[in-house]
Amino acid sequence: MRVLVPVKRVVDFNVKIRVKPDGSGVDLANVKMSMNPFDEIAVEEAIRLKEAGKASEIVVVSIGPGQAAETLRTALAMGADRALLIKTDAVVEPLAVAKLLKAVVAEEKPELVILGKQAIDDDANQTGQSLAALLGWAQATFASQLELEGGSAKVTREVDGGLQDIEVKLPAVLTVDLRLNQPRYASLPNIMKAKKKPLDEKAVEDFGIDVKPRLAVLKTEEPASRKAGVKVKDVAELVSSLKSAGVL
Template identity: 80%
Template sequence: MKVLVPVKRVVDFNVKIRVKPDGSGVDLANVKMSMNPFDEIAVEEAIRLKEAGKATEVIVVSIGPAQAQETLRTALAMGADRAILVKVEEAVEPLAVAKLLKGVAEAEGPELVILGKQAIDDDANQTGQMLAALMGWGQATFASKLELGEGRAKVTREVDGGLQAIEVSLPAIVTADLRLNEPRYASLPNIMKAKKKPLAETAPADYGVDVAPRLEVLATEEPAVRAAGVKVASVAELVSRLRAEAGVL
């Protein structure tokens, strides 16, 4: 069974984001980039399935600029078998990403697609669901546990009220939550081996997908600075301040 794992190159989670002075977006100059943490969890889960004999091949795919090859090499060093880069220089919106992934999935024929539930740069949480709709496959989102059976996958997912266990028929789409696993560190020998693993490069035109943006970013702003708290002498004063100053009552 083939497992396809989409991964995204994002600003490293340890980096403090800076907004450009003109408010046109986030400043990415000289900023450390890395694999989206939720996608890293998805890669780890796919590798574990292969180690358990449930999967025969793990293919990672990224949609982005040439620098995304570094992200793919990281996944290969973790244990993925081969990689595909859909080279796009501009930012790609979730729907276009889902359409490109559909093209890759149709070309590769995986029985399972595992991807992070969301990317930490835009927090859209849309690609997995859109891909499932485009493919006509079942989906299991926010997975904290994944078990494969004969033609089916049992997924334990985190919901507001606790845990929910569902079954989906394969092929299927699964999006990984934070507690699905703890990703491994790539060893130096595996990093060296990853340099020799196959990495194919394609373009959106190969899949007949138009990646032109449908949305326009009007402005990007820093979060408001948190104001200092104040002490109140009585409940009456608290209610008065909440009504007059905070406007929440």
């Protein structure tokens, strides 16, 4: 069984985001970039499926600038078999990403697509669901546990009320949550090997798909600064302060 894992290059989660002075977007100059953490979990899960003998090949794909090749090489160093980079310097929205991934699925013919439930830069949480709809495949979102059995996938997913167990038939699209696994660190020898592995590269234009953004960002602002707290002498003063603030 072939598994396709889309991965996205985003600002590293440890980096403090800075907004451009003109408010036109996030400042990416000299900022550390890395693989989207949810996608990293998806790569790890695909590798575990292969190690368990339930997957035969792992193909990772990324849509973005040339620098996204480093993100793909990270996935190769972790244990993925092949990588495809769809190059574009433009912002590609979730629906356009799903359309491009649909074309990749038609070429690669995987039985399972595993990706992060959302990217930490836009938090859209749309790509997996859109891809499943375009393909007409079953979908299981927010997976915190996965078990493949025969031609189906048993998934425990996180919902507002707790946990929900579902079973979907393959082929399917699966989006993963944080508690599914703990991604491994790529070893130095594997990192060196991944640098020498060839990457398949294509341009967005090769697919003949309209990826023009449908939304326009009017302005980007930093969140308001948190106000300093106030110390109180005792419980009575705390209750009095809360009543004055209208909390009680």
